[in-house]
Amino acid sequence: MNARRVLAIDAGQSDIKVRVDDGTRREDLTFRGIHTGIPLLPQLADVVRETLARTGTDLDVVTAGISGLTDRDADADALLALVHSDGVQATMLAHDSTTSFLGALGDRHGAVVAAGTGVVTLAVGETETARVDGWGWIMGDAGSGYWIGRAALDAVMRAYDGRGPATVLTEAALSRWPDLTQAYMALQADHDRVRVVASLAREVAAAADAGDAVARDISRRAAHELASSARTAVRRVRTDEPAFDVCAIGGVFASRTLHDAFESELGEDLRLVSPRGVGIDGALALAEITPAHPLGAAVHRAGGI
Known part of the structure; x- marks a missing residue:
């Protein structure tokens, strides 16, 4: 798997981060965020083509963690059809909660709250996973x-x-x-x-x-919403762990007021830990996720991976 040449995409509403890893070098690029009002997959295909043009890199696999990914757009075969002529042999798509988790905690049990323009929380236990919120700006994204x-x-x-x-x-x-x-x-x-x-x-x-x-009140209320999502997700997957790790990632947590209030709201049995990496790291790690992995069922594949 490490020999594969991977183009990883972390597709958010504010921006799209791309990392090319051909086994010998890595290069990072940034594009304008996805537009939720128009078809998603052509937007990703355009990012793939522009990345190839700008880097001159050949690749085998495109992986993508996508903000607000719906069943309608989670069509790895359709994306592969759009970029196969550009040399892509396989595609892997996942909701950004999956790639955020992989970037922040890797294979550890825990919960990741990813809060930027939107927000989603994912907890992974011994055998179960639980996603909380991530329902978009009209119906959810509390604390985003x-x-x-x-x-x-x-x-x-x-x-x-x-x-x-x-x-x-x-x-x-x-x-x-x-x-x-x-x-x-x-x-x-x-x-x-x-x-x-x-x-x-x-x-x-x-x-x-x-x-x-006023700003402090807004920040504290946001922290309460985010901590509530974390506690809910952990409750759904936790077995007998005495303590459970929680990662808080995304631009929202740059606020000292919000961050401190969030940590206080978690309670004593949830332990706030520093992330190993960010969403683009998780998008790259997606290439290594097998169907047998606890998160394997959350990954949509095409091209015989």
Whole structure:
């Protein structure tokens, strides 16, 4: 397996990270994030072709961990058909919860909370796996960057109306929309509105760490949601382990306020540990996952892997 030349994709809504590993060298590239409103597989095929053009690398296998992967799009055969003429011999697709787990914990038991624009939690026990949330910005993603950004906008407009306390987050909103009364119309018309809203999470983190009461409240509520997802996932797979490892990865956890609140909310029997790597590391590790692995059933394959 190590001799295979792999193009690994970590496909998120904010950006797409790519790693090419031909056995002798590695090269990393970054592309614009996936657009959830148009077909997914042609977007991945375009990334594969552009990567090959830019790196000049031949490859055998394309692996991909994909944010919000649905059954409709989890068609490894269809992706292989799109890129077979480019020299690809096999494809492997998985939800990004799987590749996030592999990047963070490898083959260890534990739970990984991956929180960026969206959020998903995956726990792996002795024999069982459990996924919690990852249901998208309309129905879920509690505690995600989008969730935080949406809460920030709500707080800004409450302050504007006089329904809520003043907050420095108003300044962040005004820098994007000088007329706050028109902000909602601009967002509704923006095809990138999910990313735009999620980008406000950075301002919330900075404001919370600087002491803004509204931003701190949003960060703590997000931490509560994320810790609740972790505890729920662990409860579904745990057997008799006295302690269970939890990894927190993704840009949301860059907030000191949120990170500390999340660790406090986990409780004494869940142990927050540092990740071994990130999502792109897990996407590359996907090439080594066999059907017999506890996560094997979560991997969609084509090309006789």
